[in-house]
Each structure stands twice: as C-alpha cells, then as structure tokens.
Amino acid sequence: xxxxxxxxxxxxxxxxxxxxxxxxxxxxxxxDVAAGELVALLGPSGCGKxxxxxxxxxxxxLDRGQILVNGRDVTNLNTNKRDMGMVFxxxxxxxxxTALENVEYGLRMRAHRTPxxxxxxxxxxxxxxxxxxxxxxxxxxxxxxxxxQRIALARALAISPTVLLLDEPLSALDAKVRTQLRDEIRRIxxxxxxxxxxxxxxxxxxxxxxxxVGVMKMGVLEQIASPSELYERPRTAFVAEFVGxxxxxxxxxxxxxxxxxxxxxxxxPGSIGSGAGIALVRPESILVEPSESGNARVIxxxxxxxxxxxxxxxxxxxSIIAQIPSSDAAEIGAGRNVTISLMSQPVFAKPA
Amino acid sequence: xxxxxxxxxTPLAAMLDFSTxxxxxxxxxxxxxxxxxxxxxxxxxxxxxxxxxxxxLAVLLVVVPTVVWVHLKLPKLRRPLELICLLPLAFPAIVLxxxxxHTYNWISIHLSESPLTLTAIYLVLTLPYSxxxxxxxLNSVDVHTxxxxxxxxxxxxxxxxxxxxxxxxxxxxxxxxxxxxxLVLGEYTIASLLNFQTMQVEINLVGxxxxxxxxxxxxxxxxxxxxxxxxxxTSTKRTKVLEPIES
Numbered sequence: 268x269x270x271x272x273x274x275x276x277x278x279x280x281x282x283x284x285x286x287x288x289x290x291x292x293x294x295x296x297x298x299d300v301a302a303g304e305l306v307a308l309l310g311p312s313g314c315g316k317x318x319x320x321x322x323x324x325x326x327x328x329l330d331r332g333q334i335l336v337n338g339r340d341v342t343n344l345n346t347n348k349r350d351m352g353m354v355f356x357x358x359x360x361x362x363x364x365t366a367l368e369n370v371e372y373g374l375r376m377r378a379h380r381t382p383x384x385x386x387x388x389x390x391x392x393x394x395x396x397x398x399x400x401x402x403x404x405x406x407x408x409x410x411x412x413x414x415x416q417r418i419a420l421a422r423a424l425a426i427s428p429t430v431l432l433l434d435e436p437l438s439a440l441d442a443k444v445r446t447q448l449r450d451e452i453r454r455i456x457x458x459x460x461x462x463x464x465x466x467x468x469x470x471x472x473x474x475x476x477x478x479x480v481g482v483m484k485m486g487v488l489e490q491i492a493s494p495s496e497l498y499e500r501p502r503t504a505f506v507a508e509f510v511g512x513x514x515x516x517x518x519x520x521x522x523x524x525x526x527x528x529x530x531x532x533x534x535x536p537g538s539i540g541s542g543a544g545i546a547l548v549r550p551e552s553i554l555v556e557p558s559e560s561g562n563a564r565v566i567x568x569x570x571x572x573x574x575x576x577x578x579x580x581x582x583x584x585x586s587i588i589a590q591i592p593s594s595d596a597a598e599i600g601a602g603r604n605v606t607i608s609l610m611s612q613p614v615f616a617k618p619a
Numbered sequence: 620x621x622x623x624x625x626x627x628x629t630p631l632a633a634m635l636d637f638s639t640x641x642x643x644x645x646x647x648x649x650x651x652x653x654x655x656x657x658x659x660x661x662x663x664x665x666x667x668x669x670x671x672x673x674x675x676l677a678v679l680l681v682v683v684p685t686v687v688w689v690h691l692k693l694p695k696l697r698r699p700l701e702l703i704c705l706l707p708l709a710f711p712a713i714v715l716x717x718x719x720x721h722t723y724n725w726i727s728i729h730l731s732e733s734p735l736t737l738t739a740i741y742l743v744l745t746l747p748y749s750x751x752x753x754x755x756x757l758n759s760v761d762v763h764t765x766x767x768x769x770x771x772x773x774x775x776x777x778x779x780x781x782x783x784x785x786x787x788x789x790x791x792x793x794x795x796x797x798x799x800x801x802l803v804l805g806e807y808t809i810a811s812l813l814n815f816q817t818m819q820v821e822i823n824l825v826g827x828x829x830x831x832x833x834x835x836x837x838x839x840x841x842x843x844x845x846x847x848x849x850x851x852x853t854s855t856k857r858t859k860v861l862e863p864i865e866s
Contacts, residue, residue, distance in 0.1 A: 324771055325770075325771075326767055326770070326771070346767075346770040346771055347770050347771070347772075347773045347774055347775055348773075349771070350773070351771055352771065352772075353767075353768065353771040355764050355767070355768060357761050357764045358761070358764075359761070359764045359765055359767075359768040361765060361768075361769070361783055361786075361787070362760060362765075362787055363786040363787060363789075372769070372772055372774075373772035373773055376769075376772055376773035376774045376775075376778065377773060419768075422768075422772070423771075423772075426772060426773065432771075
C-alpha cells in the first residue's frame with residue numbers, strides 16, 4: 268500500500284447543526300478525529316450519527332457548523348470533490364459493472380486521468396486486500412452480501428480517500444459474517460492508515476473496532492473515549508446504560524461512595540454527590556455464591572460459552588443479572604438460593 | 620402456457636391463412652405483394668414509423684429524464700407525477716379526441732397539417748406505460764444509494780445519470796420504448812377522428828376494398844412489433860466481458 272499513517276489527515280467537526288422540520292438531528296455536534304484514527308459513532312436510531320456522517324461526505328447540507336479536513340474548510344464543497352470513500356448500509360455496488368469495474372470506477376472519475384493499466388493494477392491490488400481477487404469478473408448479483416460489502420470497501424479505498432466513511436456497513440449481514448468482516452475492516456484500516464469514521468448502533472461492533480467511541484444522544488456527543496474507558500468509566504447515565512448491560516441498584520450516596528447491599532463502592536465522576544441514588548452496576552461486578560441462607564434466588568442461568576449469565580431475584584423483589592465464569596455456574600441452577608455481593612469497581616450513580 | 624399460446628396464436632394463424640388465400644382452395648402471396656402496389660398504404664406506413672420514432676425520442680428525452688429526476692431529487696412530487704402520468708388511462712380515446720380536436724384544428728391552420736403533429740397526443744397516450752416501466756425499474760434497485768455512492772467516488776451529476784442510473788434502469792427504459800412503438804403503430808381512433816392517414820387508418824380503408832391486403836398489413840405490423848419486443852431487449856444485453864487480470 269502506498270498510504271501510511273503519515274499521509275492521513277485529521278478531521279474536525281465543529282458545532283454541526285441540522286434540523287429536519289421539527290426534528291433536530293444534530294444539535295451542535297463537535298468531534299475531533301486524529302489522523303489515522305478510527306472513531307466509531309454509536310447511538311440509538313435517530314441520534315444523528317448518520318446525519319453527521321452524511322454531512323461529512325457532503326451528502327447532507329447543514330444549518331450551521333463547519334467541517335475541516337486537514338485544516339481545510341470543506342463545508343461547502345461538493346460531494347464529488349471531497350475525496351472521501353464511503354461504504355453504505357444498503358448494498359451499493361453498481362449492478363451493471365463487475366467487481367473490478369466497480370473498484371475502478373472512482374479512479375475513472377478522477378480529473379487527472381489515471382492510465383488504464385495503472386487503474387487496473389491498483390484495483391486488483393485492492394481486491395487482493397479484501398481477499399476477493401478471484402471474484403474480479405463477478406457481477407454484484409453473483410456475490411454474497413458479505414462479498415459485496417468487501418468490494419464496496421475496496422471501491423471506497425481505491426481512490427486513496429482522505430477519510431473513510433462507514434455507514435453501518437455490516438448491519439445487513441448475518442452475525443457470523445458480521446464479526447468476520449468487522450475484524451477485517453479494522454485490519455485493513457490499520458494497514459492503509461486512513462482516518463475513518465464508523466457509524467453503528469451496535470455497541471459490540473463499536474467497542475470491537477474503534478480507537479475511540481463517541482456515544483451520541485439527540486444530536487450531541489455524550490462522551491467520546493476509548494472502548495475500555497467508556498465501559499469502565501461512563502460519564503453519564505445514558506452512556507452507562509447504552510454501552511453494555513447494567514443492573515439498577517438503589518443505594519445511598521455519601522462522600523463519593525455509594526452503599527449497595529452492605530458494600531461501599533466508589534462512584535464515578537458525574538454521579539450525584541449525596542442522597543438516594545441508583546447505581547448502574549455491570550453484571551460481571553456481581554459475585555454469586557451458592558448458599559442455602561442466601562439473599563437471592565436464581566431464576567434462570569444461561570450458558571454462553573466461557574461465561575454464564577444468571578438472572579436473580581433478591582429477597583426484596585429486585586431482579587438482577589450477574590455474569591460469572593461458566594466453571595462456577597455448574598452449582599448455580601434455577602431455583603437455588605445464592606448470596607450475592609459486589610466487587611468494589613467504581614459505578615455510576617444517577618438520581619433515584 | 621400452452622393454453623395462452625393457443626389463445627394468442629390462433630387468430631394470427633387465421634390471419635396468415637386468410638391473407639394467403641386466393642379463392643377456391645388456392646394459395647398465393649397475392650395480398651402480400653399487393654401491399655407494395657398501394658402508394659397510399661406505403662406512405663401511411665412511413666408516417667406511422669416516423670411517428671413511432673418521434674414518440675420514442677420524446678419518451679427518451681422528456682419522460683425518462685423527468686421520472687428519474689423526480690425520483691431522485693423531488694420525491695415529494697412522485698405521487699402527483701404518477702397520478703398525472705396514469706390519467707390518460709382513465710379517458711377513452713374518443714374523449715381525448717373531443718378534448719384535443721380544437722387544439723388540433725388550430726394547429727393544422729396555424730402551424731402544420733403534417734400527421735407528425737400527432738406525436739404530442741401520442742406521447743400523452745403512452746405516458747401511463749412509459750411512466751410505469753421506468754418507475755418500476757427505478758423502484759427495483761436502490762438508485763438513490765447508487766447515485767450517492769457514485770458521487771462520493773467523484774462522479775459529476777451527468778456521469779451519475781448516464782453512467783450509473785441509466786444503465787441500471789436500462790431494461791425499464793427499453794420496455795418503455797417498445798411499448799410506445801407498439802402503441803403508436805396500433806393506434807386507430809385518434810388518428811382517424813382527427814383525419815390523419817396513419818397505417819391503421821389506411822388499413823381500414825384498404826380493408827373496405829380488399830380485406831386480404833388489410834389483414835396482410837396488420838399481420839406484418841404485428842410481426843414487426845413482436846420482433847422489436849424480442850430483439851431490442853436481447854440485443855442490448857451486456858455482452859462485454861473483461862479479460863481476467865493478472866495480479
């Protein structure tokens with residue numbers, strides 16, 4: 268590959284705003300993406316993540332805001348002048364062209380014509396990169412959904428884009444292909460080093476591929492951080508609840524600690540300062556031990572491979588999900604009494 | 620399938636049979652040869668073919684771009700456009716003639732007496748069919764995403780339209796053209812009532828003197844359209860195959 272991280276560019280979205288009639292899609296969204304970075308935008312549908320991506324591509328005009336690519340203002344630049352590669356959620360290969368012609372298409376559209384031989388070799392190189400060199404002469408209808416999306420990725424990368432935009436490229440695919448292609452997208456992105464924005468509503472996908480994940484809600488960024496920080500140190504209740512599973516446990520907050528089931532647990536910044544609160548606790552922070560005189564009862568226990576997920580009901584009727592290693596799950600069957608306790612991981616506490 | 624073919628082919632066979640009969644069990648191509656001895660008939664066939672070509676051009680240059688443009692850029696106008704395009708179906712030809720006869724009077728006095736002015740009213744007649752086939756083609760693929768993809772890859776509006784959208788809906792455009800040709804070659808009521816000598820009008824006239832010739836011409840016209848229906852779609856199928864590449 269000719270590109271490297273040195274040639275990649277930074278992207279700055281500054282105060283992007285867009286309304287569709289009464290619906291606000293973007294309410295002053297600002298994100299800085301470093302050169303060569305892969306940032307995932309995560310959020311429920313309608314949070315504005317796709318609008319942000321489309322605005323960056325020039326497919327969506329804005330009410331307000333500025334888009335800088337490599338320091339250059341591209342806010343009013345036409346889509347076809349932006350040099351951004353995009354992979355869409357819907358299959359978007361040109362049906363009347365072969366895989367190779369599809370990949371070549373962007374190069375044929377360049378103002379400075381690339382010689383045919385060079386175009387051909389560049390396109391084959393990219394088909395190779397996505398592992399589909401043998402499918403060069405296939406038409407889109409002769410390929411599976413996963414293969415089509417790979418070709419679409421190759422097509423987007425063929426023009427050596429300044430920025431790679433991925434608009435839920437995996438959501439039309441079945442689960443197994445999705446994980447495979449997700450890992451492959453990351454491998455290829457690291458290899459070519461293109462600055463990439465990846466929009467998805469699937470948290471596992473976002474946490475799995477991104478350098479940083481931005482969680483969006485109602486047109487603004489709630490938090491942008493590395494996957495592990497987002498998971499372990501959510502800054503808002505929305506982020507804590509949206510990313511990963513959480514249990515809601517009532518407790519009393521005092522001096523940066525919350526008392527839950529007899530254990531004092533530190534609270535994360537952004538939590539309430541004092542008084543009655545609800546702690547958002549991860550299933551893996553809950554310890555489960557079999558005990559006849561326990562404080563909870565097992566409703567169901569489901570085996571998920573290396574781990575098992577246990578649905579519990581406490582004596583006072585609250586329902587709790589715990590996640591334990593499968594090896595410990597053997598003696599925890601439905602109907603058993605157990606004692607649950609908490610690990611002292613910091614938790615987010617929202618007002619009760 | 621078999622029943623349908625029998626149903627459709629029997630009248631054609633009867634036409635062939637009738638047009639090759641020369642009385643008392645004898646057969647010959649007298650009626651078919653006679654076609655070429657009827658200057659009026661020949662010229663009217665020419666007129667109809669010219670009309671067909673003009674209507675197809677109008678469909679390709681006006682209807683298709685309009686439908687595509689509305690589909691891609693003005694989705695709110697899609698329903699009204701559909702309504703307008705389907706409207707001619709609701710009116711019998713005779714009603715249309717009454718409606719446009721004044722206009723055609725004026726046209727023949729002030730502009731031209733040429734039967735080619737029928738192009739305008741024929742274009743209206745073909746609207747429901749040409750609109751439907753183009754719209755169906757547009758709806759069967761995600762043209763919107765395809766053109767957005769092309770734009771991100773650097774294509775200008777023109778190249779999106781002619782390089783991506785048109786090839787994608789080619790089958791629909793082709794059938795719009797073929798159906799228009801068939802419709803124009805077969806139209807009788809309007810031309811006759813407006814006093815234009817098109818092929819069908821002339822066939823009717825000839826038929827009053829010699830039915831065999833009329834049937835022969837009708838059959839020839841039918842076969843012509845049928846051949847178009849078969850040939851055009853298959854001949855425009857993509858045959859280009861790329862050489863395998865070495866990497």
